[in-house]
Amino acid sequence: MSELFHYQAGNHSLRQGYFDAAVRHYETFLRSSTGQNRMVGLFEMGEAFKLNSCFNTAILCYEKILDMPTQGIDPAVADDIRRKVQADMELCDKLRNYTHPLNALFQPRALVIEPTNACNYSCYKCLHPAMKRKKTKLDPEQYEKFLSGWARRFGEFEEITFTGGGEALLHKGLTDIVRSSSKWMPHSCLTIGTNLSLLSEVRARELIEAGLKNWKVSLDTDDRAEHEKITGQDTFEVVIGNIEMLWSVLDEGKRGQLEVAAHRPLDGQYSEKMREIFNLVNGKCTVFRRSPYHSLMGRKENAELKLWEQTMDFDAPLHKVCLELWHNLVVTADGDIRRCCSDMFDCPDAELFGNIFTQTLDEIISNEKRRTVQTKIQTGATSDLYLCNRCFALYDHTSTFKG
Numbered sequence: 197m198s199e200l201f202h203y204q205a206g207n208h209s210l211r212q213g214y215f216d217a218a219v220r221h222y223e224t225f226l227r228s229s230t231g232q233n234r235m236v237g238l239f240e241m242g243e244a245f246k247l248n249s250c251f252n253t254a255i256l257c258y259e260k261i262l263d264m265p266t267q268g269i270d271p272a273v274a275d276d277i278r279r280k281v282q283a284d285m286e287l288c289d290k291l292r293n294y295t296h297p298l299n300a301l302f303q304p305r306a307l308v309i310e311p312t313n314a315c316n317y318s319c320y321k322c323l324h325p326a327m328k329r330k331k332t333k334l335d336p337e338q339y340e341k342f343l344s345g346w347a348r349r350f351g352e353f354e355e356i357t358f359t360g361g362g363e364a365l366l367h368k369g370l371t372d373i374v375r376s377s378s379k380w381m382p383h384s385c386l387t388i389g390t391n392l393s394l395l396s397e398v399r400a401r402e403l404i405e406a407g408l409k410n411w412k413v414s415l416d417t418d419d420r421a422e423h424e425k426i427t428g429q430d431t432f433e434v435v436i437g438n439i440e441m442l443w444s445v446l447d448e449g450k451r452g453q454l455e456v457a458a459h460r461p462l463d464g465q466y467s468e469k470m471r472e473i474f475n476l477v478n479g480k481c482t483v484f485r486r487s488p489y490h491s492l493m494g495r496k497e498n499a500e501l502k503l504w505e506q507t508m509d510f511d512a513p514l515h516k517v518c519l520e521l522w523h524n525l526v527v528t529a530d531g532d533i534r535r536c537c538s539d540m541f542d543c544p545d546a547e548l549f550g551n552i553f554t555q556t557l558d559e560i561i562s563n564e565k566r567r568t569v570q571t572k573i574q575t576g577a578t579s580d581l582y583l584c585n586r587c588f589a590l591y592d593h594t595s596t597f598k599g
């Protein structure tokens with residue numbers, strides 16, 4: 197694509213308030229532009245960010261301009277832009293101190309919170325059985341304190357998802373956690389990720405009354421014996437019964453969404469098995485999603501799990517920017533902030549981005565490591581980043597499997 201395309205698409209995205217998309221387009225534009233085009237583009241980007249109150253990002257654009265060699269650029273244009281940039285930098289510097297303390301671009305829009313890292317299953321596709329993290333559960337009071345502080349200071353998360361490296365329904369206080377989420381963030385879309393083996397109708401009704409809207413349920417087979425082999429528990433009939441019960445309590449999707457997600461090894465039976473699972477839940481859920489198993493960035497040694505990644509080209513040029521760190525604040529039950537959902541099982545302490553229970557909101561949001569990783573991801577320098585360097589999410593478009 198031409199540099200003009202990405203420049204115009206970036207402007208359009210920014211006008212719509214789609215900051216992540218704008219950054220993505222602008223980054224692509226900057227990679228391919230040089231000389232005067234680059235200087236003018238950077239200046240206009242800076243102005244656009246300034247007008248959208250993204251003062252930190254505007255300053256980044258201005259700093260790049262001042263660092264640029266002016267060789268080959270019309271001197272009158274270069275002087276004019278550099279003069280304006282000096283003035284705008286001063287203005288942005290003042291404004292960022294007076295206005296919203298966060299640059300909207302770096303502010304997570306959604307929260308992923310782990311109710312507990314305990315689980316009643318031991319799925320072979322999952323790192324949970326070998327998880328070294330101490331088993332713990334989210335403290336509802338500490339959670340409410342964090343959430344109320346965030347709501348007062350920054351407003352509501354667009355979505356709050358209760359999921360992580362365990363089974364959310366194992367937390368007995370989950371209804372209170374959902375209720376306090378609705379209280380402080382009444383417009384947030386509240387979502388749970390669950391294996392659905394522990395739900396009763398009474399609890400389903402309580403959670404829905406407390407404000408839970410979306411249910412994401414994992415179901416990897418239509419066969420009872422295989423379900424037991426995959427999860428370590430003979431709960432296939434219970435899960436199917438609970439899908440039917442939940443669908444009826446949700447009044448067939450009128451009170452919230454029920455998504456069934458199926459994952460399988462990418463072997464010769466993949467498509468056929470997916471069809472069978474789909475037939476089993478068809479008419480009992482809002483959405484059916486499917487995707488192949490993966491090896492969790494090479495951390496799980498299992499031939500079946502690697503099949504999908506073997507169809508990808510990890511040497512291909514990196515064309516994708518992962519927006520996880522811009523979209524989500526991912527937090528484990530002990531309050532630690534992680535990179536993304538893939539990082540909830542065995543993240544080394546050195547990779548943490550802080551803790552929502554022990555740090556102030558300023559410390560959380562200005563975490564240096566988070567910023568450094570964001571910059572590396574933005575600029576495609578992921579080769580030395582823990583997890584990202586082998587992440588299938590960056591290379592799935594290169595897969596020869598187009599299912």
Ligand code: SF4
Pocket residue numbers: 315316317318319321322323324325360361362363391
């Ligand atoms: S995949 Fe989910 S249900 Fe299975 S062991 Fe891991 S956390 Fe538990």
Ligand code: SF4
Pocket residue numbers: 518519520521535536537538582583584585587588589590
């Ligand atoms: S590991 Fe993958 S999903 Fe997670 S932040 Fe890195 S690139 Fe994104």
